[in-house]
Amino acid sequence: MAYDLSKNQSLTLQTIQTAGELNQYFDTDIDFTRSSQPLTGSARSEWFRKPEQGSTTLNYALKLDSIGSGLKFIGDYVRSTKTELNDFHSRYTVSEKNSTFRNNTPNTTNLYSMQTDFTKVFPRDLEFKAGLKFVSTERDNEVLNEDLIGTEWVVNTGLSNRFIYSEYLSMAYASINKTKGKTNVKLGLRAEQTRMNGKSITSGDRFSRNYLGFFPSLFITRQLDEEKKNSLYFSYSRRLQRPSFADLNPYRLQFDNYLTQLGNPDLLPEYTHKAELGSLFWKGFSAEIYYALTTDKIAQLASPVSDNIIEYQTRNFSNSYEYGFSLDAPVKVSAWWATRNGLALYNLAYRLDTFRIRQTSLYLRSSHDFSFKKLFDIDLSLDYTSPYVGANTHHAHRFVTDIGLSKRLLSKSLQLRFYASDVFNTFREKNYTTYNGTRIDFYQKRPTRSFSLSVSYSFSSGKQFSNKKIEQSNEEEKRRLGN
DSSP states (O other): OEEESSSSEEEEEEEEEEEOOEEEEEEEEEEEOOSSOOEEEEEEEEEEEEEEEEEEEEEEEEEOSSSSOEEEEEEEEEEEEEEEEEEEEEEESSGGGOEEEEEEOOEEEEEEEEEEEEEEEETTTEEEEEEEEEEEEEEEEEEEEEEEETTEEEEOTTTOEEEEEEEEEEEEEEEEEEEETTEEEEEEEEEEEEEEEEEETTTOOEEEEEEEEEEEEEEEEEEEETTTTEEEEEEEEEEEEOOOTGGGSOOEEEOSSSEEEEOOTTOOOEEEEEEEEEEEEGGGEEEEEEEEEEEEEEEEEEEEOGGGOEEEEEEEEEEEEEEEEEEEEEEEEETTEEEEEEEEEEEEEEEETTEEEEEEEEEEEEEEEEEETTTEEEEEEEEEEOSEEETTEEEOOEEEEEEEEEEEETTTTEEEEEEEESTTOOOOEEEEEEETTEEEEEEEOOOOOEEEEEEEEOOOOSSOOOOOOOOOSOHHHHHTTOO
16 A cells, blocks of 8 residues: 655555465385394374464655655564474384374564665765664464373473574664766675573573674676676675574474484574675676675584484584676577576585585576467476585485466456476485484485466556555565574
């Protein structure tokens, strides 16, 4: 909803409500060979999830002059809930290993954010921007583990936990943008203070964090040929990424008799220095080389513990570095066929104490749009990823093909669209992990091929008006919800 308060003032309001339901069933055959006695069996895991999210965004914009100066205010509220139940039962040739249990892991999160931005445009292509932002997060997590003993469900107090978490982010930022001749320079600085408090209702354990960080940035662009839109650019920035809210919960989630996932309230944010050098050249083509160094890298570590149990836990690695090259090539093959092709070649390495892992990988993407007038449109995309690493895990290559078919009717007001993802059903999860003298091999094939049909109809009435852009101030925090 948008309303013009005056010629230079506007107010916009947006509300989005989403809800979903996902049911997954995993059947596993187990063949465990030991020196004393072999163990075989089967397990079934049933996973039911119902995430819901409601968000409301308010924008106020004030134009201060006709050349781009202005003031804006953004207010956001998000409430996210998720109910999640995991039922598990296994049967082995050694009956003492048989088990039946369930995990109930609901969570509720409230996100409040406020942001105000000021822009002042001066003569001679000089622009100044400054802003303030505040984000408050409240999250309630619970892990309820129950074992089936006889015909009764009994709470396992050792694996159950309720955790309350709050976080307050205060940010201030400013930038100067100057264009002189064919050169544009933008210099920015951002300061962020984080205050965090967490408490385990079950154990009484607490933790708190209070830290301040500064994040400079520099962007330089040089126009080489304005008519052909050729340019050369360089950028440097220091960034941070905070851990997800779910990872900070000190829980222990038992997937089966041999796989466990742990929370980690000691997680710290990761900090990245990244430098990029690139060019826009011939007919929209672009190429870039980059280098990134990350300290306290956040990644999931797989490690063996006692009784042949494998634990997965998100941790801070000492550091990771990545360097690579990318190329983007849009091509207009004909009046009815346009294609865009991308390539990325990169080397990624992780280090945790004395453990090191690295891999050079290749990513390829090719998308094609076919437009047959008065008939239909076809869009086709192909994605290939060569073997790559993440934390201490080596992942196998992946290849996925998606295709869509669209048809417009009633003077293009009505659109019918059929879409098929992973047409050849080739997506699978295959990897191996080596750590402390143990190798873990993992393979999983889920039903990733899906088909969808959508119908949309656009209509308008009355005087034409310009659409107002809705801006949100909590995109990063919403990504950390993990729902």
